[in-house]
Amino acid sequence: MNKLILYAAILAAGIAAPFVFPNYTTQVSVLWVMVLLALTWDMQGGQMGYNSLGNIFFFGLGMYVSAVVQVGLFQPVAEYMDSSSLEVFTFTPAEYWTGLVLGIPAGGIFCAIAAIPMGFIFFGLRGPYFAIGTLAVAVAAGELFSTWEWVGAGSGVTMPSFPHHPDLAKLSFYFMNFVLAVACFGTLAWLYSTRFGIAINAIRDDEQKAEGMGLHTTRYKCVNWSIAAFFLGMSGAVFGNLVGFIDPREVAFATITFGIFMVVMPLLGGKGTLWGPVVGAFIFHTFKEATWTYLLGWQWVALGGLIILIVVYFQDGIMGWLMRTKPEWFGIRVEGREREMQEARAMEAAE
Amino acid sequence: MSAIIEVEGVTKAFGGVVANENISLKVDKGGITGLIGPNGSGKTTLFNSIVGYHPIDAGSIRFEGEEISRLRVQRIARLGLLRTFQQTRIYGKMNCVQNMLISVPHRKMSFWDMFARHGNEDLEKAESLLHFVGLYEKRWLLAGELSFGQQKLLEFAMALMNDPTVLMLDEPTAGINPTLINGLIDRLKRANQEFGITLFVIEHNMRVIMNLAERIYCLAHGELLAEGTPDDIKNDQRVIDAYLGAH
Numbered sequence: 001m002n003k004l005i006l007y008a009a010i011l012a013a014g015i016a017a018p019f020v021f022p023n024y025t026t027q028v029s030v031l032w033v034m035v036l037l038a039l040t041w042d043m044q045g046g047q048m049g050y051n052s053l054g055n056i057f058f059f060g061l062g063m064y065v066s067a068v069v070q071v072g073l074f075q076p077v078a079e080y081m082d083s084s085s086l087e088v089f090t091f092t093p094a095e096y097w098t099g100l101v102l103g104i105p106a107g108g109i110f111c112a113i114a115a116i117p118m119g120f121i122f123f124g125l126r127g128p129y130f131a132i133g134t135l136a137v138a139v140a141a142g143e144l145f146s147t148w149e150w151v152g153a154g155s156g157v158t159m160p161s162f163p164h165h166p167d168l169a170k171l172s173f174y175f176m177n178f179v180l181a182v183a184c185f186g187t188l189a190w191l192y193s194t195r196f197g198i199a200i201n202a203i204r205d206d207e208q209k210a211e212g213m214g215l216h217t218t219r220y221k222c223v224n225w226s227i228a229a230f231f232l233g234m235s236g237a238v239f240g241n242l243v244g245f246i247d248p249r250e251v252a253f254a255t256i257t258f259g260i261f262m263v264v265m266p267l268l269g270g271k272g273t274l275w276g277p278v279v280g281a282f283i284f285h286t287f288k289e290a291t292w293t294y295l296l297g298w299q300w301v302a303l304g305g306l307i308i309l310i311v312v313y314f315q316d317g318i319m320g321w322l323m324r325t326k327p328e329w330f331g332i333r334v335e336g337r338e339r340e341m342q343e344a345r346a347m348e349a350a351e
Numbered sequence: 352m353s354a355i356i357e358v359e360g361v362t363k364a365f366g367g368v369v370a371n372e373n374i375s376l377k378v379d380k381g382g383i384t385g386l387i388g389p390n391g392s393g394k395t396t397l398f399n400s401i402v403g404y405h406p407i408d409a410g411s412i413r414f415e416g417e418e419i420s421r422l423r424v425q426r427i428a429r430l431g432l433l434r435t436f437q438q439t440r441i442y443g444k445m446n447c448v449q450n451m452l453i454s455v456p457h458r459k460m461s462f463w464d465m466f467a468r469h470g471n472e473d474l475e476k477a478e479s480l481l482h483f484v485g486l487y488e489k490r491w492l493l494a495g496e497l498s499f500g501q502q503k504l505l506e507f508a509m510a511l512m513n514d515p516t517v518l519m520l521d522e523p524t525a526g527i528n529p530t531l532i533n534g535l536i537d538r539l540k541r542a543n544q545e546f547g548i549t550l551f552v553i554e555h556n557m558r559v560i561m562n563l564a565e566r567i568y569c570l571a572h573g574e575l576l577a578e579g580t581p582d583d584i585k586n587d588q589r590v591i592d593a594y595l596g597a598h
Contacts, residue, residue, distance in 0.1 A: 194466045198445060198453045205442035212402070212436075213513060214428030214457040220465065272444075332493075 011182070018174050025170045029242065031285045032177040036184050036235045037258060038265035038277035040228040043188065045263065046271030047197070048224055049204030050123070054134030055232060056259035057141050060252030061114065062107030062233025063240035064145065067157045069106045070099030070241075081152035093163040104176070104237040111233030112226045119222035126207075135255065142253035157246040173242040180238065184231045185278065191227070192274055200224055204272070261288075268310045270319025279318050355380040355517055355549055356401065356432070361410035361420075363393075363400050370396040372573045373410070378517065383543055383550040385564030387557075387584070389594055393573040394553045395437060398519055402434045403427045415516070429458040431516035437525065437553075439502045443495025447486055447505055450494050451477035454509040477512060484508040484538060500527045504535075511542060517549040518542070524556050532556070536563055561585065569593065 014032075018025040037059070044050040071080045074095045079085060091099065118137070125133045146154040162169035191197060199220050202210045211217055240246050253259075261284065269280025287306060291299040314321065323330050354377035363371040370393045378384045388394050400407045403424045412420040414432050422430075442450050452469050481487045484504040489497065494505055503523065510518050523539065524532050536559060542548050554560040560567065561581040569577045569584060571593040577584060584590055 191466070194468055195453070196465050198449045199465070201445050201449070202442045202453045205444050206440050209436070209440040209442070210453075211424045212428055212434060212440075213454055213509070214425050214433075215453070216425065216457060216460065216465075219462070223465065332491075 014178050014182070018171055022167075025174050026242075027285075027289055029170070029174040029177045031281065032174075032181040033235055033239055034261065034265060034281040034285045035181040035278055036177075036231055037262035038269070038281040039181075039184050039188055040231050041262040042266040042271055042277040043200075043224055043228045046266050046273070046276070047192070047204065048200040048221065049207075050221070051127075051131045051263070052134045052225075053131045053255075053259065053263065054136070054138035055228065055262060056253055056255055057134070057138040058111040058115065058229040058232035059236035059239070059258065060138075060141060060145070060248070060254075062111050062236035063246055063252045064107075064151055064157070065110045065233065066100075066103035066107040066237030067159060067240055067246060068151065069103040070096075070160055071157075073099050073102065078150055081150065081157060083152060083155040089160075091160045091163065096160055096163045099160065100241065104234050107237035108230045108234035111236075112230035115226040115229035116222050119225045120218065123218060123221040123225075135259075138253050138255045138259060142249045142255065145248040145252065152246075154248065156248060156251075157240075159241050159244050159246065161244070162241075173238060176238045177235070177242070180231065180235055185274075187227070187231075189274055196220065196223075201272075264307055264310065266317070268306075268314065268317055270317030270321070270323075273317075273319040273323070276317050276319035283318075353380050354378060355415060356551065357411075357413040358397070358401065359411045359413075361397070361400055361412060362408045363396055363405070364408055369573050371400065371407075374570070374573075374575050375410075376568050376575065376578065378549060378551045379566065381543075381547065381549055382565050383539070383552065383563055385560045385567040385581075386551065386553045386570065387555070387560055387567060387590075388570035388576070392570040392593075394570055395521060396573075397570070398434055398521055398553065402432060402519065425457075428513075429456075431456075431458070431514070432519070433510050433513055433515035433517070434519040435506050435510055435521060435523070437521040439499065439506050439526075441494040441497075441502050441505050441509070444493060446493055447481060447490045447497075448474070448477055450505060450509055451481060451512050454512040456514045480508045480511050481505075483511070483541075485534070500531055503527060507535075507538070507542075511546065511548070515548060517551060519551045519553075521553045522555060523552065524554065524559050532559060539563060 017028050021028070037055075041052065041055050044052050044055070068077055071077055074091060075089050079087065080089050122130060122133050145151060151157060199210075199215060202215065203217055203220060207217060236252070240251070243251055246252050265280035265284045266277040267280065268284055269278065270276030288299075288303060291302040295302050310317070316324065323332060356378035358377070359375050361371055361374045362369070374397060386394050386397070399405055400420075401412055403419065403422055403426070407420050410420070411418060414427070414430060417430075419427055419430070419432070442453070452473055455473055478487065478490065481490050484507055486501060486504055486508065489501065494502065497505060503526070507523065520539075524535060527535060539550060539552075540563065543550050552560065552563065554563070564581060567579065567581055567584045568575060569587075569590050576593055577587045577590050579587070
């Protein structure tokens, strides 16, 4: 019951936010992107014990796939992307929306499929090797896309411009980001309640044991990454349109900004928990926006300080800390406490 | 009795160290077979070879008549040949019931079973097995918080949850409080008799293995030294020498 009220309150706040604080629509919009990035990173890093540093790859890939679909449906891609050309391409509202509606899921599906062969290759790597291997993919993708002429190379892609009033653009992308984040959370809440949830936890706790018990470990790992990639790809597609311009290294495969943020947020909120990444994203994004506004010039230093603070003092994150201090809130039973309660009951009975 | 595991001429070397040399043995279906030998005699290497942790250099391993020496760990486990570890392995950050629920047999799992919820049947079986090993009261605790001995019992219960045909136990009593050992022997025997699971046990504790096994193989320096009933082994001068270091 309490849970339902909480969910309803968050949904209502999410829907009302752009109307109550119209000046902050884009900031809150990006917050939902952050929630999704944190949630999907935690699927591997928190729940399955595979710390990926390259999940941003799927974000950028989805962005490019969507851009190519949006442009390619109505215009020749190579000419559109050629930055030396002076030709101007325009899209009618119908063309724009058709492209967007098809481009976003195309980005998601393409990434979901790409994640499976990648999973077969990379999930053979363990621990730091997996982290470095995936990071290399994201960095390499950034470099590759900045030399690939067909998709604009280093000068990036200017996305088809929104055919209505800019305020409507903000609002449209806000709700796309919001719906994606909510859908992602809902999917994970369901997934973690099924066999899938404890199977990936088992892989995290002792993968060799899980193999020895006959678990289809490769299957679980690849499907896990594929689901994450699906949401990341769609989110990237929306984000590309929100920004309006895809820079291969700064916007699409932004390993040192979004690529690191998506790791820091679950660590801050508590990795391996359903709510941790969400809480982490809220706090991190608020902190980041505040420092960018009030500590301009020092914002990266402040952010670095926050990361150090988390890593040194809050290794379990906020949810991990809460679970330790208030286990009864989460239905976790602790031996000592149970015994204390039994003794207390016994004493009451004796009196 | 017919043999369920047949090991023939198995050799396994790590670099220049020959851990197993030309070993042949048979595990009888439905029985309890022991494997003993001094430290470093190649017992765990043989276990690892059988369950597919590493490829063997020569020889053949058959399970229910089927060659398994080229199969991978998960495939062999799904055939119903399961092992427990010497350094107990459980899923530490999950509670005991979750540890049990994920240990269900995976041999018939289809792709979509990944997203199935756990049925009441599984939960009941998990709880009754936890009761069987005496961990029912602690079922909601995180497995990592149990004592070492309790973790061994949990690992044993998880193995039973998997409905194996053969269970290979690597030193089930190592590190367990001596007062609990009798209870464990009793449970191993019951698993064998009531659940019909063939047991293949590595054990250092002579009292345990003599009490438990119907047939014992003894390894020394990577070679098969002796085989026979517990009485044969007890009186075999070569075995006594091997343990006392007369080699």
